[in-house]
Amino acid sequence: MSSTTLLKESGPREVFCGLTSIVWLHRRMPDAFFLVVGSRTCAHLIQSAAGVMIFAEPRFGTAILGERDLAGLADAHDELDRVVNDLLARRPEIRTLFLVGSCPSEVIKLDLARVAERLTGKLNGRVRVLNYSGSGIETTFTQGEDGALNCLVPSMPVSQEAQLLLVGTMANAVEDRLKNLFGRLGIDKVSSLPPRQSTDLPSVGPGTRVLLTQPYLTETAKALRDRGAEILQAPFPLGTEGSRLWMEAAAKAFGINDIHVANTLAPLMVRAQKALIPFKERLTGKKIFLLPESQLEIPLARFLHRECGMELIEVGVPYLNREVMEPELELLPHNTRIVEGQHVDKQLDRVREQSPDLVVCGMGLANPLEAEGIATKWSIEMIFSPIHGIDQAADLAELFSRPLHRRELLNNKLLVSA
Amino acid sequence: MELTLWTYEGPPHIGAMRIATSMEGVHYLLHAPQGDTYADLLFTMIERRGSRPPVTFTTFQARDLGGDTAELVKRNLREVVDRFQPKALLVGESCTAELIQDQPGALASGMGFNVPVVSVELPAYSKKENWGASETFYQLVRGMLNKSPSEESDQERSPTAWKSQGRRPRVNLLGPTLLGFRCRDDIIELEKLLDIHGIDVNVVAPLKASPADLMRLPKADLNVCLYPEIAESTCLWLERNYGMAFSKTVPIGVGATKDFLEELHQLLEMPAAEPGQGAQHLRLPWYSQSVDSNYLTGKRVFIFGDGTHALAAARIADQELGFKVVGLGTYSREMARPVRAAAKELGLEALISDDYLAVEAAMSEAAPELVLGTQMERHSAKRLGIPCAVISTPMHVQDVPARYSPQMGWEGANVIFDSWVHPLMMGLEEHLIGMFRHDFEFVDGHQSHLGHLGGQQRQSEEHQAQTEHSSTQPHEVPSSEESPLWTPEGEAELAKIPFFVRGKVRRNTETYARQAGCRHIDSETVYDAKVHFRA
Numbered sequence: 001m002s003s004t005t006l007l008k009e010s011g012p013r014e015v016f017c018g019l020t021s022i023v024w025l026h027r028r029m030p031d032a033f034f035l036v037v038g039s040r041t042c043a044h045l046i047q048s049a050a051g052v053m054i055f056a057e058p059r060f061g062t063a064i065l066g067e068r069d070l071a072g073l074a075d076a077h078d079e080l081d082r083v084v085n086d087l088l089a090r091r092p093e094i095r096t097l098f099l100v101g102s103c104p105s106e107v108i109k110l111d112l113a114r115v116a117e118r119l120t121g122k123l124n125g126r127v128r129v130l131n132y133s134g135s136g137i138e139t140t141f142t143q144g145e146d147g148a149l150n151c152l153v154p155s156m157p158v159s160q161e162a163q164l165l166l167v168g169t170m171a172n173a174v175e176d177r178l179k180n181l182f183g184r185l186g187i188d189k190v191s192s193l194p195p196r197q198s199t200d201l202p203s204v205g206p207g208t209r210v211l212l213t214q215p216y217l218t219e220t221a222k223a224l225r226d227r228g229a230e231i232l233q234a235p236f237p238l239g240t241e242g243s244r245l246w247m248e249a250a251a252k253a254f255g256i257n258d259i260h261v262a263n264t265l266a267p268l269m270v271r272a273q274k275a276l277i278p279f280k281e282r283l284t285g286k287k288i289f290l291l292p293e294s295q296l297e298i299p300l301a302r303f304l305h306r307e308c309g310m311e312l313i314e315v316g317v318p319y320l321n322r323e324v325m326e327p328e329l330e331l332l333p334h335n336t337r338i339v340e341g342q343h344v345d346k347q348l349d350r351v352r353e354q355s356p357d358l359v360v361c362g363m364g365l366a367n368p369l370e371a372e373g374i375a376t377k378w379s380i381e382m383i384f385s386p387i388h389g390i391d392q393a394a395d396l397a398e399l400f401s402r403p404l405h406r407r408e409l410l411n412n413k414l415l416v417s418a
Numbered sequence: 419m420e421l422t423l424w425t426y427e428g429p430p431h432i433g434a435m436r437i438a439t440s441m442e443g444v445h446y447l448l449h450a451p452q453g454d455t456y457a458d459l460l461f462t463m464i465e466r467r468g469s470r471p472p473v474t475f476t477t478f479q480a481r482d483l484g485g486d487t488a489e490l491v492k493r494n495l496r497e498v499v500d501r502f503q504p505k506a507l508l509v510g511e512s513c514t515a516e517l518i519q520d521q522p523g524a525l526a527s528g529m530g531f532n533v534p535v536v537s538v539e540l541p542a543y544s545k546k547e548n549w550g551a552s553e554t555f556y557q558l559v560r561g562m563l564n565k566s567p568s569e570e571s572d573q574e575r576s577p578t579a580w581k582s583q584g585r586r587p588r589v590n591l592l593g594p595t596l597l598g599f600r601c602r603d604d605i606i607e608l609e610k611l612l613d614i615h616g617i618d619v620n621v622v623a624p625l626k627a628s629p630a631d632l633m634r635l636p637k638a639d640l641n642v643c644l645y646p647e648i649a650e651s652t653c654l655w656l657e658r659n660y661g662m663a664f665s666k667t668v669p670i671g672v673g674a675t676k677d678f679l680e681e682l683h684q685l686l687e688m689p690a691a692e693p694g695q696g697a698q699h700l701r702l703p704w705y706s707q708s709v710d711s712n713y714l715t716g717k718r719v720f721i722f723g724d725g726t727h728a729l730a731a732a733r734i735a736d737q738e739l740g741f742k743v744v745g746l747g748t749y750s751r752e753m754a755r756p757v758r759a760a761a762k763e764l765g766l767e768a769l770i771s772d773d774y775l776a777v778e779a780a781m782s783e784a785a786p787e788l789v790l791g792t793q794m795e796r797h798s799a800k801r802l803g804i805p806c807a808v809i810s811t812p813m814h815v816q817d818v819p820a821r822y823s824p825q826m827g828w829e830g831a832n833v834i835f836d837s838w839v840h841p842l843m844m845g846l847e848e849h850l851i852g853m854f855r856h857d858f859e860f861v862d863g864h865q866s867h868l869g870h871l872g873g874q875q876r877q878s879e880e881h882q883a884q885t886e887h888s889s890t891q892p893h894e895v896p897s898s899e900e901s902p903l904w905t906p907e908g909e910a911e912l913a914k915i916p917f918f919v920r921g922k923v924r925r926n927t928e929t930y931a932r933q934a935g936c937r938h939i940d941s942e943t944v945y946d947a948k949v950h951f952r953a
């Protein structure tokens with residue numbers, strides 16, 4: 001354990017709930033539908049987080065509980081059956097239906113697991129109905145993906161075969177590239193969870209070695225371990241260093257010759273590090289403050305510090321899973337201030353005191369900070385952008401240098417503090 | 419239980435946030451889980467607000483539920499009063515907190531704060547955003563006025579008090595809020611307009627009003643109800659309790675602005691308004707009359723939005739631009755009555771719905787040449803290839819322009835002319851492209867991106883969305899009865915018809931062919947069907 005400073009804070013937070021992850025999950029698996037069982041708030045949250053991306057008919061929706069459901073006037077289970085039937089009649093292409101629990105459904109103790117089981121039986125295997133919770137009383141933002149993947153694990157077929165399983169949603173192009181690289185290393189059987197089709201679940205068993213692509217998949221990792229898979233310990237594939245260590249962890253587990261690995265990755269590293277130079281120049285010595293939101297804060301801080309020379313003022317995380325984060329924490333400089341949890345007002349006070357050059361934060365906070373003269377970066381962008389792997393390191397750095405670059409471009413006299 | 423894909427309105431506490439955030443010196447303590455904090459981005463992103471909404475979320479978690487969530491509320495209340503020192507404290511709960519019944523309002527009232535506490539109970543499982551805004555505004559006004567009974571309260575009031583007091587008449591402008599459609603500029607426009615007519619503005623609320631301003635409301639001679647969705651209940655209460663009359667015309671469009679001025683002059687018993695006064699920069703009537711506007715004649719327009727803006731748009735379209743309204747509706751159930759009446763006058767049946775797919779279906783059925791709607795209708799229209807202008811919330815960031823662009827008053831009418839006609843001109847250009855399509859490469863799907871601000875990625879998503887749409891929802895519903903076959907000649911005839919009505923013509927022709935017993939549709943059948951449906 002490195003000597004980072006771990007602090008805990010509690011109070012009012014400013015963070016999305018786990019429902020938000022539906023925004024990227026539904027795009028990853030076009031044959032799945034995410035049905036939130038919740039309130040109008042839940043529907044409004046997803047729609048606001050999805051922002052301008054309005055689809056013809058999105059593959060997510062909300063079964064909004066009404067007074068009748070709460071008063072027990074209508075049997076909520078029957079009602080849910082009715083909604084699901086209507087939905088599936090309308091969307092015959094759906095193969096997997098996720099019933100997603102919310103705060104209201106948890107508080108009234110709607111047993112969605114039972115409903116899911118019953119519906120799966122009733123639908124006769126035509127559609128698999130699964131369930132997890134994205135509620136804000138239990139999950140933050142990216143944790144929703146952990147729930148979704150975790151509930152897929154029991155359906156994964158058994159296999160003894162030696163294989164590498166990449167767990168966590170990444171941009172498709174980046175995923176293809178990484179698979180190709182693993183192939184060059186000599187790992188041919190590489191599959192992904194979530195798959196691109198919900199029916200196309202990868203297998204799992206004692207021969208399976210898992211690399212997490214995202215740092216928020218604690219429960220999924222546990223479930224996979226319970227199914228015999230080995231979870232490889234490594235930093236996350238952000239930046240050249242993290243991505244290299246991540247790939248090397250797999251190579252080692254598959255017993256691949258070190259020299260071959262080094263020979264394969266070295267040219268990529270050289271190229272990527274060269275591409276990083278202009279961004280590093282802009283970022284070196286700049287102070288960054290990461291507010292807790294996506295769980296990517298620690299790996300990002302590690303990259304920004306070690307490869308871009310940024311000074312870490314504070315690294316906020318919604319929650320800290322030491323086991324998963326250990327390899328990352330070891331790479332952070334001594335006395336990095338890591339704050340778990342949040343008191344948003346106090347944290348913003350600290351932001352103002354420290355006047356960082358860049359703040360990574362949620363969408364609700366960005367413009368208010370900009371108006372105070374503080375440059376910001378939306379943390380949700382890290383979720384949507386192709387940033388994983390050695391080749392993407394410069395793109396990742398560019399995301400952080402853009403706000404600073406922009407400030408240089410704009411005439412200083414025109415910048416306002418509204 | 420109701421299946422919802424996209425909603426026009428948020429839950430009622432979003433309405434309360436709109437009121438709190440619109441005002442100055444109000445802080446809203448909202449008992450809610452962490453995810454509900456998403457609501458901040460509506461203000462800071464859609465409206466680019468440069469400061470956080472004055473809202474503190476208690477963000478209770480599952481582990482708190484076993485313990486003392488009431489204590490959590492109290493701790494937050496103390497901190498809020500301490501840190502923000504509000505002039506009025508609004509206390510309420512969101513959907514989840516409503517279920518655990520901590521009664522934060524009662525808790526706050528019992529804590530002996532030296533601040534007026536207004537508790538708002540907004541039933542999250544039956545009401546929506548605009549209702550929540552209206553109720554919150556009403557509770558705040560009531561709360562502030564009841565807390566300081568002034569001499570005004572008992573006094574019988576009259577809208578003509580200004581005469582005896584030897585001053586200009588003064589009115590309150592009630593209803594403008596953040597996340598309302600162009601409220602910021604409407605207020606500026608109206609203040610100018612009223613000033614020209616010798617009328618002063620006493621208080622504008624809730625936008626930019628302080629709790630102290632609310633206490634000054636009864637000093638006005640008249641309330642102007644600008645957005646009935648938000649302000650009507652408050653106006654009614656002020657009428658009942660303070661004898662204050664209120665005006666009901668919403669001054670959007672030339673005719674409505676004239677009516678509005680007349681109504682005000684009458685209520686205030688002022689000499690009749692000089693109609694042209696202040697209207698020297700009004701251009702809509704002349705632009706509409708000028709010869710190049712001839713092509714606007716009878717343009718089929720489909721209107722959907724909140725009650726206020728849909729009603730105004732229908733009147734302008736019908737009476738000021740010479741359009742033909744082919745569909746009118748609203749998602750505001752509270753406004754269903756007047757919208758139904760207006761639709762009836764236009765020979766239509768109003769669509770009262772908050773299901774955007776039902777609205778899209780109605781739009782497609784009506785085959786309009788222009789859609790006036792919300793951001794939802796913009797997307798539907800885009801999919802159907804129909805030009806669209808946004809006239810109402812819910813809206814996107816690009817619907818909050820940097821430039822001055824009111825909807826109300828004379829300048830509002832000018833803005834409306836431009837913003838409705840512009841997409842049509844783009845549509846016209848497309849039509850010309852259509853006419854000359856044999857002269858150069860022409861792709862049917864090549865419509866302009868009206869108001870498009872999205873980047874490449876978004877564009878391709880839209881395309882993805884479109885393909886998904888067509889694969890799951892085939893346009894031609896395969897019917898069990900035998901469908902007539904289109905001959906190449908028939909198809910060629912159909913291809914000459916503008917793309918935005920082609921779907922409808924295809925359907926009509928098939929219906930006609932079935933009725934008439936034709937097995938094949940050739941060009942003659944298309945003409946026959948045209949005559950048949952025209953008759």
Ligand code: SF4
Pocket residue numbers: 017018019038039041042043045101102103104134135136137451452453454513514
């Ligand atoms: S925090 Fe709870 S109530 Fe709010 S949107 Fe998330 S799941 Fe729904």
Ligand code: SF4
Pocket residue numbers: 052053054796797814869870871872876880
């Ligand atoms: S920006 Fe994209 S989402 Fe918004 S209106 Fe344009 S196309 Fe639609």
